[in-house]
Amino acid sequence: MHSGEITMVILLLIGLAARSNLIANCACILLILQFSKLDQLFPYLETHGLDLGLLFLLLSILVPIATDRITTRELLYNVSSLPGILAIIGGALATHLNSEGLKLMQIDPGIIFGLIIGSVIGILFFNGQPVGPLMAAGVAALFLEVLSWFG
Incomplete structure (x- = not known):
């Protein structure tokens, strides 16, 4: 096992112990990609992962506006x-x-x-x-x- 894999396992355990699904899931996904030889996706994730994460974060924040749960008047x-x-x-x-x-x-x-x-x-x-x-x-x-x- 390489040091990166060991670190991901440690992060997985930390995520589980801290009840942080986000950390645990990320460590699992990276381990799965690495073990399934899909680690060629790592450079893409490193380059575009932050943008993708922000995209989904903004989508979740904007849903109440798109569904009219928050009106333009309330926004103003x-x-x-x-x-x-x-x-x-x-x-x-x-x-x-x-x-x-x-x-x-x-x-x-x-x-x-x-x-x-x-x-x-x-x-x-x-x-x-x-x-x-x-x-x-x-x-x-x-x-x-x-x-x-x-x-």
Whole structure:
């Protein structure tokens, strides 16, 4: 067994222990692809996986609008109210952090393991909700930037 396969098995076990179906499923899918000799899909997943994930995330978020459960009037009110304006600012800051996190993961792909361990700790001890490593990487990039100011 190669080190990548061992790491995926460890992630599978961590995902199961932390009750994180997302981590466990991803580790399983990658192991299945590797063992079934479909690992030629890895470069495609590495290049386009984030875009595909964001596509499905946005689809799930936009369904209430498409099905008229949220009306145009409600949308306009929500973006013009104080919570809506703060949500716009939060969204802008979050996307900036996400881009910094993406840069960090491209520079140091090995950091993903620490991000996953941190996510598991957040799930187990802080009742956290895992939404993916990108925001975690953005926060880590922010921490690294702040540390660079002092060192």
